[in-house]
Amino acid sequence: MKLLYVFLLIMYAMILLGGAIAVMVFGRIAPPGHGDLLEIITHVARAAVAISLIVGWVYALSKVKNLLFKRQLGG
Amino acid sequence: MTELIIPGIIACAVAFLAVYAATPPLIGYLQKRGITVPDVNKPGKVMIARPGGPSIILGIMASEAVLYLFFQSNEILALLATSGLAFLVGYIDDARIMGRWFKPLALAGAASPILLLGAYDPVLAFPMFGQIEIPVLYGGVVIFMILITGNTVNSIDVLNGVASSVMVVAGFALSASLFILQNYEAALISLPLGFVALAFYKYHRAPSRIFPGDSGALALGGMYGAIAVIGQAEVIAAIALLPAILNSFLFLSSVKRIIEHRQIRHKPVHHTQDMKLRASTERDAPVTLIRIILAGGPLSESQVGAAILRMAIFSGGLAILTAGIMAVFS
Numbered sequence: 091m092k093l094l095y096v097f098l099l100i101m102y103a104m105i106l107l108g109g110a111i112a113v114m115v116f117g118r119i120a121p122p123g124h125g126d127l128l129e130i131i132t133h134v135a136r137a138a139v140a141i142s143l144i145v146g147w148v149y150a151l152s153k154v155k156n157l158l159f160k161r162q163l164g165g
Numbered sequence: 166m167t168e169l170i171i172p173g174i175i176a177c178a179v180a181f182l183a184v185y186a187a188t189p190p191l192i193g194y195l196q197k198r199g200i201t202v203p204d205v206n207k208p209g210k211v212m213i214a215r216p217g218g219p220s221i222i223l224g225i226m227a228s229e230a231v232l233y234l235f236f237q238s239n240e241i242l243a244l245l246a247t248s249g250l251a252f253l254v255g256y257i258d259d260a261r262i263m264g265r266w267f268k269p270l271a272l273a274g275a276a277s278p279i280l281l282l283g284a285y286d287p288v289l290a291f292p293m294f295g296q297i298e299i300p301v302l303y304g305g306v307v308i309f310m311i312l313i314t315g316n317t318v319n320s321i322d323v324l325n326g327v328a329s330s331v332m333v334v335a336g337f338a339l340s341a342s343l344f345i346l347q348n349y350e351a352a353l354i355s356l357p358l359g360f361v362a363l364a365f366y367k368y369h370r371a372p373s374r375i376f377p378g379d380s381g382a383l384a385l386g387g388m389y390g391a392i393a394v395i396g397q398a399e400v401i402a403a404i405a406l407l408p409a410i411l412n413s414f415l416f417l418s419s420v421k422r423i424i425e426h427r428q429i430r431h432k433p434v435h436h437t438q439d440m441k442l443r444a445s446t447e448r449d450a451p452v453t454l455i456r457i458i459l460a461g462g463p464l465s466e467s468q469v470g471a472a473i474l475r476m477a478i479f480s481g482g483l484a485i486l487t488a489g490i491m492a493v494f495s
Contacts, residue, residue, distance in 0.1 A: 091472065094457060095479065098407050102483055105400060109291025116297040133301045140302060152418050159457060 093158050100154055108147050115139050169353050172235040180228035180357035184364035187220040192368065192375050204373065206324065206466045208440050216259045216378020221365055222252040225388055228357035239282045240395045241354055244388065246278035251315050251387025255380035268319075268379070269312055275387055276311035280304055285394050292400065292487045293494050310399055311390040317409040318386030319379055320416060323455060324470050326370035328377055331409055331477045332362035332385045338405040338481030339389070342488035343396045346495075351396030358388050371467050398488075405484035408476040412454035419452035437463045 119135050121128040195201060195214035204211045225248050233241045254271040257263065279285055287303035290296040299306070322328035336359035343352035362385060368374045377385070393402030403410065431450035434442050444459035458464070458472050 091458060091461060094411075094454075094476065098411065098476065098480060098483075101407055101411065102404060105404060106292055106294075109400065110294040112289070113291055113294040113297055116299070136299060137302055137305075140299075148414075148418075151414065155415065155418065159452070159460075 097155065097158055100158075101151065104147060104151065108143060112140075112143060115143075169349055172232055173353050173356060176228040176231045176353070177356050177360045179231050180224045180360040181364045183227045184220050184224035184361050185367065187223050188217060188365065188368045188375060191217065191220045195375070202376065204325070206436070206440065206442065207372070211372075213373050213376055215376040216256070216380045217365060217369065217375040218252055218255055218259065218378050218380025218382075218384055221361055221377060221381040222249065222384045224361040224364065225357065225384060228361070229354065232354055232357075236350070238350070240284045240350070243279045243282040243284035244354060244391045244395060246282075247275055247311060247391040248384050248388040250275035250278065251311070252380050252384035254315075255319070255378065255383035258379040258383075268316065268383075272312050272315045272383065272387070273308045275315070276308045276390075279307050279311075279391060279394055286397055288397065289399060290397055290491065292491050306399065307394050310394050310402075311387055313410070313413075314390030314393065314402070314406065315383045315386035317406060317413045318389065319382040320413045321409040321454075321473070322377060322382045323453075324371075324466050324473075325373040326366060327470050327473050328382050328385070329362050329366040329369040330470070330474050331406075332389070333359055333366055334474070334477040334481045335389065335402075335405040335409075335484075336362055338484045339392060339396075339398065339402055341485050342401045342405070343392075343398055345485065345488040345492050346396075346398065347492070348396050348398070351392065351398070355392040355396065358385070358392065361385070371470060401484050401488055401491075404487055405481050407480040407483070408454065408473055415452045415454060415457065434459060441465050442469055 116136060116139065119132060119139065121132045192214045200214065201212035202215045204213045226245060229241055229245050251272060254268060254275060258268060285303065285307060287300045288296050288298050289306065318328060318332060321331055336355065340352050340355045340359060343355055365377065365381070369377065389402065389406070393399045431445065431447045433445050433450045433453045433456040435445055437443050441463040442455065442459055442465070443463040444456045450456070454473065455469055458469055
């Protein structure tokens with residue numbers, strides 16, 4: 091049962107860390123000039139970063155889960 | 166802020182009393198018409214009324230309508246419409262067996278009133294590190310939020326009283342967080358959620374007299390997600406709901422696809438002879454929060470429910486702490 095609380099705390103820490111990364115990365119992705127095309131490219135880049143962050147978050151969490159609950163999962 | 170107190174008290178009283186008064190006649194009606202399902206965790210064939218969604222949505226609608234009479238805001242309209250649509254999605258799923266993609270897609274549609282009424286600010290606030298403005302991407306965040314909260318609350322509705330008790334804790338933790346962040350209007354419209362869940366818990370706790378069904382769980386989850394978006398507290402809302410999110414994450418990462426619980430071939434939990442719950446030892450059985458709680462040995466249904474409630478209180482505390490940190494750093 092204690093491991094579940096450890097896992098909750100890891101999830102919490104990863105949310106904070108993910109937020110820090112998102113703020114840092116998104117702050118740097120700004121259109122280099124004016125124009126619709128540059129705006130669209132910026133939005134696409136931000137979407138790609140957002141999806142990558144989510145995929146990375148889920149992947150990292152899966153690894154932590156397998157590590158923590160190896161015995162419970164019959165590994 | 167003082168002008169919010171009287172509407173707040175009235176709305177909370179209406180939320181609680183509407184569900185408290187409407188649920189017993191609903192139980193009687195459902196039992197009379199044989200709209201019941203077996204409680205698989207009880208000995209013999211105990212039939213329980215389902216769904217309790219109609220009384221839950223009545224409480225939500227009545228209390229938010231009271232608030233709308235006072236404030237006439239688009240945010241309240243969006244909250245009403247999103248909760249109502251989420252309820253309808255669940256009600257259809259309660260009444261007939263739908264495909265596995267129905268709920269996710271229809272729930273995405275339930276987010277549309279928030280987008281259409283512009284009841285959001287396209288800014289995502291993260292604790293300590295600031296916020297990001299994402300005008301185009303935020304539409305996706307709104308849809309994602311309603312989808313996640315609706316489905317996770319639905320997926321934690323597995324034992325007597327669990328979904329409603331988790332929503333009591335998460336709902337009040339979210340309201341407290343919004344007060345700490347000085348977002349008083351959002352805090353006010355969020356308060357009925359906790360009171361609706363609390364009144365329903367009276368009949369849902371073990372031994373249950375009624376189950377919320379998909380309609381009840383999705384109405385609560387849809388409302389929770391809508392409050393998170395309207396109150397700009399998406400991250401805090403996710404933290405308060407961590408046990409339910411953890412359950413969905415464990416399940417999805419073990420089955421690796423969108424699947425309905427009724428489609429599971431190997432059950433994650435079995436019963437001992439004295440009807441305690443024990444974790445499955447089959448490798449192919451999905452991993453769930455309950456299965457991991459039971460890894461230490463069999464427990465009664467009430468003991469597992471209490472363990473999940475303790476986790477919900479822990480996560481609710483983390484959410485309130487995070488709101489405090491955000492208030493300090495802002």
